[in-house]
Amino acid sequence: MQRINDIKIAEYFSLCEFDCPCCRRVMLHPLLLKKLVEFRSIIKKPIYINSGYRCSEYNQKVGGIKSSYHMFGMAADIHVKDFLLVSLLTIAKELGFNGIGIYYKRNFLHLDVRSGEKRFWKGRELIGY
Numbered sequence: 653m654q655r656i657n658d659i660k661i662a663e664y665f666s667l668c669e670f671d672c673p674c675c676r677r678v679m680l681h682p683l684l685l686k687k688l689v690e691f692r693s694i695i696k697k698p699i700y701i702n703s704g705y706r707c708s709e710y711n712q713k714v715g716g717i718k719s720s721y722h723m724f725g726m727a728a729d730i731h732v733k734d735f736l737l738v739s740l741l742t743i744a745k746e747l748g749f750n751g752i753g754i755y756y757k758r759n760f761l762h763l764d765v766r767s768g769e770k771r772f773w774k775g776r777e778l779i780g781y
């Protein structure tokens with residue numbers, strides 16, 4: 653039996669990878685998917701989506717910020733096996749993700765496609781772009 657959102661939306665991505673773990677609802681901005689597809693084709697390795705869309709309840713539960721781009725389908729937290737975060741960071745910047753957070757301890761990158769000013773932060777600390 654197939655689960656809900658088990659729909660291939662790009663060569664290496666299924667919709668269910670982006671849905672909310674608590675309710676399986678999902679929103680996904682086309683620009684986010686487009687950039688992740690580009691990312692995937694550059695690194696030629698699987699990209700694991702730790703967190704895609706979050707409903708507001710789930711966002712609160714995981715301690716996301718109030719206006720998190722995850723709640724608008726515009727953000728994904730990713731990790732790639734056997735790939736340094738700093739190398740991923742360089743590529744993410746080149747691809748033009750406007751919001752990038754790097755989390756060394758938990759080994760993932762937050763990427764979002766916000767419009768306007770670019771933001772780059774390390775853990776809780778904002779460090780420019």
Ligand SMILES: [Zn+2]
Nearest residue numbers: 672674675707
């Ligand atoms: Zn939910």
Ligand SMILES: [Zn+2]
Nearest residue numbers: 727728729762
């Ligand atoms: Zn995030």
